[in-house]
Amino acid sequence: MRNSTYLKMGLNMLVHSKLRSWLTIIGIVIGVGSVIGIVSLGDAMEANVQSKLAEMDLTNIVISPGYTKASSNLHGGPPPGMGGGSSTDSELTDDDIDALQGMDSIQYIAGSISGREEVKYAGETATLSITGVDPQVWKYMTSLKTQSGRLLEPADRYVAVIGSSVASETYDQDIGVNQVITINNKSVRVVGVLEEEGMGDDSKIYMPIDGAVELIEDAKEDVYDSITVKAKSEDLIDELTEDIEKKLMVSRHIVQEDDKDFSVIASKSMAESVTEMMSSMTLFLGAIAAVSLLVGAVGIANTMFTSVLEKTKEIGTMKAIGAKNRDILMIFLFNSAMVGLVGGILGVILGSFVSSGLQAMMGSDMTGGGGVRFTLMLEGLALAVLIGVISGVVPAYRASKLKPVDALRYE
Amino acid sequence: MTFTEIINSFKTKLNPSKFMYSLEKEAIFYSESENSTEENNSGENLKSNPSFNSGDNSVNNSNAEKISRNKEVPLIKLTNVWKLYQMGEVEFAALKGINLEIYEGEFLVILGPSGSGKSTMMNLLGCLDIPSKGTVYLNSKDISKLDESELAIIRGQMIGFIFQSFNLLPTLNTEENVLLPLEFQEEDRQIARQKASYLLEIVGLSEKKKNLPSQLSGGQRQRVAIARSLAVNPPIILADEPTGNLDSKTGDYILDFLDGLNKREGKTIIIVTHDLELIKYATRVVYIRDGEIEKIEARTKDEPGTENEPNLN
Numbered sequence: 001m002r003n004s005t006y007l008k009m010g011l012n013m014l015v016h017s018k019l020r021s022w023l024t025i026i027g028i029v030i031g032v033g034s035v036i037g038i039v040s041l042g043d044a045m046e047a048n049v050q051s052k053l054a055e056m057d058l059t060n061i062v063i064s065p066g067y068t069k070a071s072s073n074l075h076g077g078p079p080p081g082m083g084g085g086s087s088t089d090s091e092l093t094d095d096d097i098d099a100l101q102g103m104d105s106i107q108y109i110a111g112s113i114s115g116r117e118e119v120k121y122a123g124e125t126a127t128l129s130i131t132g133v134d135p136q137v138w139k140y141m142t143s144l145k146t147q148s149g150r151l152l153e154p155a156d157r158y159v160a161v162i163g164s165s166v167a168s169e170t171y172d173q174d175i176g177v178n179q180v181i182t183i184n185n186k187s188v189r190v191v192g193v194l195e196e197e198g199m200g201d202d203s204k205i206y207m208p209i210d211g212a213v214e215l216i217e218d219a220k221e222d223v224y225d226s227i228t229v230k231a232k233s234e235d236l237i238d239e240l241t242e243d244i245e246k247k248l249m250v251s252r253h254i255v256q257e258d259d260k261d262f263s264v265i266a267s268k269s270m271a272e273s274v275t276e277m278m279s280s281m282t283l284f285l286g287a288i289a290a291v292s293l294l295v296g297a298v299g300i301a302n303t304m305f306t307s308v309l310e311k312t313k314e315i316g317t318m319k320a321i322g323a324k325n326r327d328i329l330m331i332f333l334f335n336s337a338m339v340g341l342v343g344g345i346l347g348v349i350l351g352s353f354v355s356s357g358l359q360a361m362m363g364s365d366m367t368g369g370g371g372v373r374f375t376l377m378l379e380g381l382a383l384a385v386l387i388g389v390i391s392g393v394v395p396a397y398r399a400s401k402l403k404p405v406d407a408l409r410y411e
Numbered sequence: 412m413t414f415t416e417i418i419n420s421f422k423t424k425l426n427p428s429k430f431m432y433s434l435e436k437e438a439i440f441y442s443e444s445e446n447s448t449e450e451n452n453s454g455e456n457l458k459s460n461p462s463f464n465s466g467d468n469s470v471n472n473s474n475a476e477k478i479s480r481n482k483e484v485p486l487i488k489l490t491n492v493w494k495l496y497q498m499g500e501v502e503f504a505a506l507k508g509i510n511l512e513i514y515e516g517e518f519l520v521i522l523g524p525s526g527s528g529k530s531t532m533m534n535l536l537g538c539l540d541i542p543s544k545g546t547v548y549l550n551s552k553d554i555s556k557l558d559e560s561e562l563a564i565i566r567g568q569m570i571g572f573i574f575q576s577f578n579l580l581p582t583l584n585t586e587e588n589v590l591l592p593l594e595f596q597e598e599d600r601q602i603a604r605q606k607a608s609y610l611l612e613i614v615g616l617s618e619k620k621k622n623l624p625s626q627l628s629g630g631q632r633q634r635v636a637i638a639r640s641l642a643v644n645p646p647i648i649l650a651d652e653p654t655g656n657l658d659s660k661t662g663d664y665i666l667d668f669l670d671g672l673n674k675r676e677g678k679t680i681i682i683v684t685h686d687l688e689l690i691k692y693a694t695r696v697v698y699i700r701d702g703e704i705e706k707i708e709a710r711t712k713d714e715p716g717t718e719n720e721p722n723l724n
């Protein structure tokens with residue numbers, strides 16, 4: 001028998017199959033749909049993170065007060081500038097900067113402070129995060145870029161560089177370069193607007209630390225919320241991180257690891273753990289989706305068994321008029337492959353919706369916002385067909401092995 | 412290969428033009444019986460039909476002479492055939508030492524009461540089953556020695572089955588049902604379609620090509636089944652109670668049709684039934700009871716006189 005005949009017969013069976021069989025297809029649809037949805041979402045998120053990481057300066061090391069073992073590894077402690085994340089009494093001061101100054105691998109070192117203050121503009125008030133940075137070195141250390149205006153200069157004091165969403169979203173009226181905003185009743189001139197960053201970094205205001213210290217309520221002179229170190233090159237990071245830790249232990253008179261009251265985190269290791277987290281999350285969700293695929297496969301197998309039973313007499317008839325075992329096997333295999341294919345097609349459609357739905361939910365700054373990759377669609381279809389075939393193998397084999405007499409006698 | 416030899420030997424003896432002729436007659440017969448107004452047209456149409464066997468490579472006419480009308484060697488031969496069914500602990504013998512020879516061109520009626528083992532015997536004759544003991548020879552070849560695919564090829568090419576319950580595939584329409592055996596033989600699609608429409612014309616179902624079996628009457632279904640059984644032009648037609656589910660008029664039509672195939676075509680027809688009426692078509696009647704042959708009766712067709720064959724059972 002020719003393949004085209006197998007195809008025709010398999011299709012005929014599919015078209016005439018009962019509602020029950022169509023219901024089992026749903027299992028595959030959901031399985032393939034969730035796999036495609038999750039994988040493409042994961043792809044989008046990973047691509048997004050990758051592109052962020054590519055832009056990111058991986059030579060930075062951030063020292064922050066307080067220490068918890070768990071947070072140091074996975075979450076990387078409070079990200080630079082967020083400040084006040086860990087509740088602790090310890091402080092970072094000029095002494096710490098002095099202790100580190102002059103280390104070979106360090107190119108720049110600077111402390112920064114941060115806090116949330118009321119910011120007024122055009123009669124509106126919003127509470128925004130203010131970060132005070134060292135204007136001497138900030139522009140060399142940061143990877144931020146301006147879309148208009150400039151970054152901070154050494155001579156600046158009561159000026160600010162604002163994030164893109166502060167400029168265009170926070171207030172009804174957009175803020176442009178040279179406009180004046182009011183922070184805690186002090187007028188501050190905007191000198192630059194940053195490019196869009198994503199990840200919640202767009203609603204920040206950067207100021208020279210000397211100015212910020214006056215504006216941020218609980219900030220003190222020479223006390224920092226974090227100290228940022230820029231290494232001379234990325235290769236030195238691991239070693240430098242350790243050295244900084246040792247140096248600070250000594251300068252802060254800490255003997256035991258357990259008493260450590262600061263954390264040193266390289267942006268590189270943070271980047272790594274973010275990527276790792278991302279891919280393990282995708283893997284985890286993918287595994288759940290795979291389980292639903294498995295359930296779908298069992299569903300198909302079940303339907304195939306029932307349909308072989310239902311068609312026993314027809315199988316007998318086909319054998320009587322010349323069908324070989326192989327022909328019967330192939331007809332049923334083609335049928336289950338087609339069940340898989342149909343499920344796969346619907347699943348890919350579902351997956352595209354799921355993926356775009358989730359991406360819309362998470363916002364475009366979490367994901368690239370792209371659709372489902374074409375190759376992923378093909379992979380989804382191939383997977384569905386494969387599952388169809390695999391779950392059809394045993395029933396089809398049993399159908400093919402039926403003895404013609406027995407099959408014909410079956411009622 | 413042994414079984415291809417068997418098949419070729421059977422395939423060769425049918426003259427396509429003769430087949431054409433007889434089937435045309437059948438078509439006319441059909442038209443008469445149904446009082447069709449297209450009586451004259453149908454003959455004309457059929458003459459313009461392509462030769463029934465065109466493109467059929469397995470036909471080898473050079474052997475035709477040698478094999479045709481071979482009355483010495485039986486087509487099918489059963490020697491001491493037993494069929495045992497295991498019923499839990501006990502064995503039940505549905506056939507108990509059957510000896511029977513069936514020759515080409517016979518119209519054999521196997522007659523017996525219910526449960527006598529007719530269908531069991533039919534299954535053996537049709538290569539659907541193999542005996543528990545004894546041997547079934549098809550053209551002098553032991554069918555127990557053939558494997559599954561060889562038996563499938565024999566069934567597909569040499570035997571046309573007609574069942575009491577029609578056994579059409581419910582999801583295929585009339586035409587597709589008739590095409591199916593040709594698909595199994597990988598017949599060229601174009602030719603297969605011509606054959607199918609020709610056969611459906613003969614059984615008077617040209618108008619119902621696209622109907623599913625569920626959209627046909629019982630008689631029409633059996634006519635589809637007959638067309639299907641003839642699709643590969645097999646030398647043997649096996650029918651198990653072909654008229655069991657039909658009224659007597661339709662039943663007569665079916666039997667007359669088979670009779671026509673036997674007379675004009677020389678096809679070997681084997682019918683299994685419990686209906687005494689059918690012996691009028693037979694050239695030989697095998698009476699079977701409790702798995703044993705009671706007697707075998709040779710008949711001259713359409714004449715009531717009977718003639719015993721004492722040497723067989």
Ligand SMILES: Nc1ncnc2c1ncn2[C@@H]1O[C@H](COP(=O)(O)OP(=O)(O)OP(=O)(O)O)[C@@H](O)[C@H]1O
Pocket residue numbers: 496497498503504505523524525526527528529530531532685
């Ligand atoms: N698969 C089987 N297992 C056990 N016994 C069987 C089997 N098939 C048939 N038989 C028995 O074999 C005997 C002959 O059965 P068979 O079907 O050949 O009868 P039959 O002559 O065709 O009857 P009917 O005219 O009613 O169709 C019966 O007694 C039946 O019970």
Ligand SMILES: [Mg+2]
Pocket residue numbers: 529530531651
């Ligand atoms: Mg029977």
